[in-house]
Amino acid sequence: MxxxxxxxxxxxxxxxxxxxxxxxxxxxxxxxxxxxxxxxxxxxxxxxxxxxxxxxxxxxxxxxxxxxxxxxxxxxxxxxxxxxxxxxxxxxxxxxxxxxxxxxxxxxxxxxxxxxxxxxxxxxxxxxxxxxxxxxxxxxxxxxxxxxxxxxxxxxxxxxxxxxxxxxxxxxxxxxxxxxxxxxxxxxxxxxxxxxxxxxxxxxxxxxxxxxxxxxxxxxxxxxxxxxxxxxxxxxxxxxxxxxxxPATDPAFDNKLLAPAIERYDRARTALAAAEDPLEADDRLAALTRAEREIRELIESQAxxxxxxxxxxxxxxxxxxxxxxxxxxxxxxxxxxxxxxxxxxxxxxxxxxRDDAVTAANKLATREREQARLEAQEALDDPLVMAGRRLAGEAFAGEVTEVVMAYGEGRRPSPRPLVTVRTEDRPHLAERAKVYRSLAGRPQSAQFVERAAEDAIVLRILDKMGRGKEPEPGSVPEKGDRVCFTLFEHEQRGGAKLPDPEETPWTHGGPPGEAVPEAADRITEEDVL
Incomplete structure (x- = not known):
């Protein structure tokens, strides 16, 4: 928790x-x-x-x-x-x-x-x-x-x-x-x-x-x-x-009210089936109707x-x-x-x-990916949820105290500004770890450079700054801005593509034709209400 x-x-x-x-x-x-x-x-x-x-x-x-x-x-x-x-x-x-x-x-x-x-x-x-x-x-x-x-x-x-x-x-x-x-x-x-x-x-x-x-x-x-x-x-x-x-009901209701009412219904139904005289059948039908109405009232009182x-x-x-x-x-x-x-x-x-191996693996991968996506999105939508991630060392927030323009090495140097963030949080940052912040609904990544002081973290902004030599306006935090970075990715990546069901290896039920698959619609005890 x-x-x-x-x-x-x-x-x-x-x-x-x-x-x-x-x-x-x-x-x-x-x-x-x-x-x-x-x-x-x-x-x-x-x-x-x-x-x-x-x-x-x-x-x-x-x-x-x-x-x-x-x-x-x-x-x-x-x-x-x-x-x-x-x-x-x-x-x-x-x-x-x-x-x-x-x-x-x-x-x-x-x-x-x-x-x-x-x-x-x-x-x-x-x-x-x-x-x-x-x-x-x-x-x-x-x-x-x-x-x-x-x-x-x-x-x-x-x-x-x-x-x-x-x-x-x-x-x-x-x-x-x-x-x-x-x-x-x-x-x-x-x-x-x-x-x-x-x-x-x-x-x-x-x-x-x-x-x-x-x-x-x-x-x-x-x-x-x-x-x-x-x-x-x-x-x-x-x-x-x-x-x-x-869907379970209270045992006291079952024993004291429901069971006697169902018993009266059974007796009334048996009596109606045994009736021979039309006048007698009408009376017994009325008794069956009353017994059924009683059960309906009991069920409604519980639901x-x-x-x-x-x-x-x-x-x-x-x-x-x-x-x-x-x-x-x-x-x-x-x-x-x-x-x-x-x-x-x-x-x-x-x-x-029962799902085949590939379908089951795809379902499991989907649920794992959606769980990670849900946790990230809830944190981005809700400052109270984000506070929990910050307490766990999975995010940090603070004020930008310094921005130094720098450029990456390469044939065409790209902007890689250094941003110093003063924060009271204690994120679990490894060497050269990547962090992310939401920029106009898109994740912008940065790289952890060093701790300038006990409460100051230096980051290098890596992307979402445009294609020019100078960063686009608003793409780099400015001094005095409040920012929040996370150690978790905002968008989850898909895993490796699984083989088609007919190409499943023998370790997972294949190759096709070597085993007779179990009938999908075989009736079991669990299928019978």
């Missing part, structure tokens, strides 16, 4: 209120996000119990599985979920703009710019906590390989038509959420924890009610007291006043507090100004969304259950 975050947590404990660890919002927030609050059945991993989902804060759609062990009712739930999410996705897929991107020419092998379609915006999904991200990935995995009656008339338990398509989209969003800085699928607790530090552990921050209690405690109480109340307070019936943010808490958290985040690079990262999310839209429209098969 960075030192400045530790200091913020200590201050939160002392003050009784969460302390900011950022001055700007480092994640893009859509003007119309889709909030998804799922609940699952205890004792059966991934089995859906119900959900609140929608884009309207005041009118969420309630989806319920009255008997989670009934496969048909589960498919009905998934079909209803698809009826909510897929139209929201489709509403963003048609609105496109023309954009340029760099691609490799297959004939020449050179990088060229081509014009292509880019979705003007992308749908954003919000779940309450990190466990919600795992549930979205599980839903995607369990749905994308399902066969519909149209695809396979002989398939046992055929899925409703749009369920596999929703599974492909949820899988894509689940994978994209693992890319640092991505905002297509966000866990609200993670985003809030990035911008505020509480006086509790990171694990305790995953309780949305407790986290919000630290951020906005009631008058006259401390964050710790409010968080304890949110986690433990129960009503006279023994139920939590602030239900967990899911609605979390639904309201998610929107409260979004309000807190919207009060922060957007970070300078947040929109750039969102553009990469739009490219990701557009690319998956194109793959779906082209009729490509669903994502495989």
């Amino acid at each position: 960075p030192l400045i975050d530790t200091l913020a947590r200590l201050e939160a404990v002392g003050s009784g209120r969460a302390q900011p660890t950022a001055t700007v919002r480092h994640r893009h927030l859509s003007g119309r996000p889709l909030v998804f609050v799922p609940l699952t059945t205890a004792g059966e991993a991934g089995a859906p119990l119900g959900a609140l989902v929608g884009t309207d804060r005041d009118a969420p759609r309630l989806l319920v599985v009255p008997q989670p062990r009934d496969r048909d009712l589960r498919f009905t739930f998934l079909a209803e979920l698809a009826d909510v999410i897929l139209p929201y996705i489709d509403s963003h897929a048609a609105d496109v703009e023309t954009a340029e991107r760099t691609e490799t020419d297959p004939e020449t092998g050179k990088r060229v710019k081509v014009e292509t379609e880019l979705c003007a915006d992308a749908p954003q999904l919000i779940v309450p906590s990190r466990t919600g991200l795992a549930f979205v990935r599980l839903l995607g995995r369990s749905m994308r390989f399902r066969r519909t009656a149209e695809q396979d008339p002989q398939a046992p338990y055929p899925a409703p038509p749009r369920v596999p398509l929703l599974g492909r989209w949820l899988t894509h969003y689940g994978e994209r959420s693992r890319v640092p800085g991505s905002a297509l699928l966000l866990a609200l607790t993670d985003v809030l924890s990035r911008h505020w530090a509480t006086g509790q552990s990171g694990l305790e921050d995953q309780h949305l009610g407790a986290l919000l209690a630290w951020l906005d405690p009631p008058a006259g109480t401390s964050g710790a007291e409010a968080a304890r109340e949110a986690e433990l307070a129960r009503d006279p019936a023994g139920q939590l006043r602030c239900p967990p943010a899911g 609605r507090p979390t639904w309201d808490a998610v929107w409260r958290g979004l309000d807190l985040l919207r009060a922060l100004p957007a970070g300078g690079h947040a929109e750039e990262r969102w553009t990469r999310d739009r490219w990701s969304f557009t690319g998956h839209r194109d793959r779906v429209l082209a009729g490509e098969p669903p994502q495989p259950r």
Whole structure:
């Protein structure tokens, strides 16, 4: 944990209120996000119990599985979920703009710019906590390989038509959420924890009610007291006043309220199936309707507090100004969304259950590169984040006290001015180390020359000064300027190109034809909800 975050947590404990660890919002927030609050059945991993989902804060759609062990009712739930999410996705897929991107020419092998379609915006999904991200990935995995009656008339338990398509989209969003800085699928607790530090552990921050209690405690109480109340307070019936943010439910709710209600539903359904007289059937149908309504009310009572808490958290985040690079990262999310839209429209098969070696290596390299890029961009956007890097010796700031014009050796001498910076920071500078500063949005590099004094550092500016013999105006710091240099690069470089999957060496599953690959859509226990 960075030192400045530790200091913020200590201050939160002392003050009784969460302390900011950022001055700007480092994640893009859509003007119309889709909030998804799922609940699952205890004792059966991934089995859906119900959900609140929608884009309207005041009118969420309630989806319920009255008997989670009934496969048909589960498919009905998934079909209803698809009826909510897929139209929201489709509403963003048609609105496109023309954009340029760099691609490799297959004939020449050179990088060229081509014009292509880019979705003007992308749908954003919000779940309450990190466990919600795992549930979205599980839903995607369990749905994308399902066969519909149209695809396979002989398939046992055929899925409703749009369920596999929703599974492909949820899988894509689940994978994209693992890319640092991505905002297509966000866990609200993670985003809030990035911008505020509480006086509790990171694990305790995953309780949305407790986290919000630290951020906005009631008058006259401390964050710790409010968080304890949110986690433990129960009503006279023994139920939590602030239900967990899911997808798991509280055992007291399961045992005392939900299980008896499902049992009454089962009895009513059995009685209706056994009814022979039409009048008797009407009475038993009314009893079944009452039992189902009772379950719906119970599920809503558990999910609605979390639904309201998610929107409260979004309000807190919207009060922060957007970070300078947040929109750039969102553009990469739009490219990701557009690319998956194109793959779906082209009729490509669903994502495989297991990536091949090259794909897995590319994903890992991408995530490492995006993590380094995110850390650099957050520091450049936010002085509070930069302060943490300065405390860690990864950056320094100070006042320019002297500028001496000098020139490099060569056939055509280029300007290499020497700049002396007086600073109280203690950067970890090695001999001839490179440092960087942001100049009009572009990184300008300099080289560490020497320490002129205990608090003075001499740097040699290396680039971004134009092509002339004299530096362009504004490209070199002047005496009295406040400057900030970092020891980390502002832009991350790509790694070496990996071989094509068909050219993968034998150590990673190749060469092709020597081994029979595992079927990508083989059904496993993990695929069955």
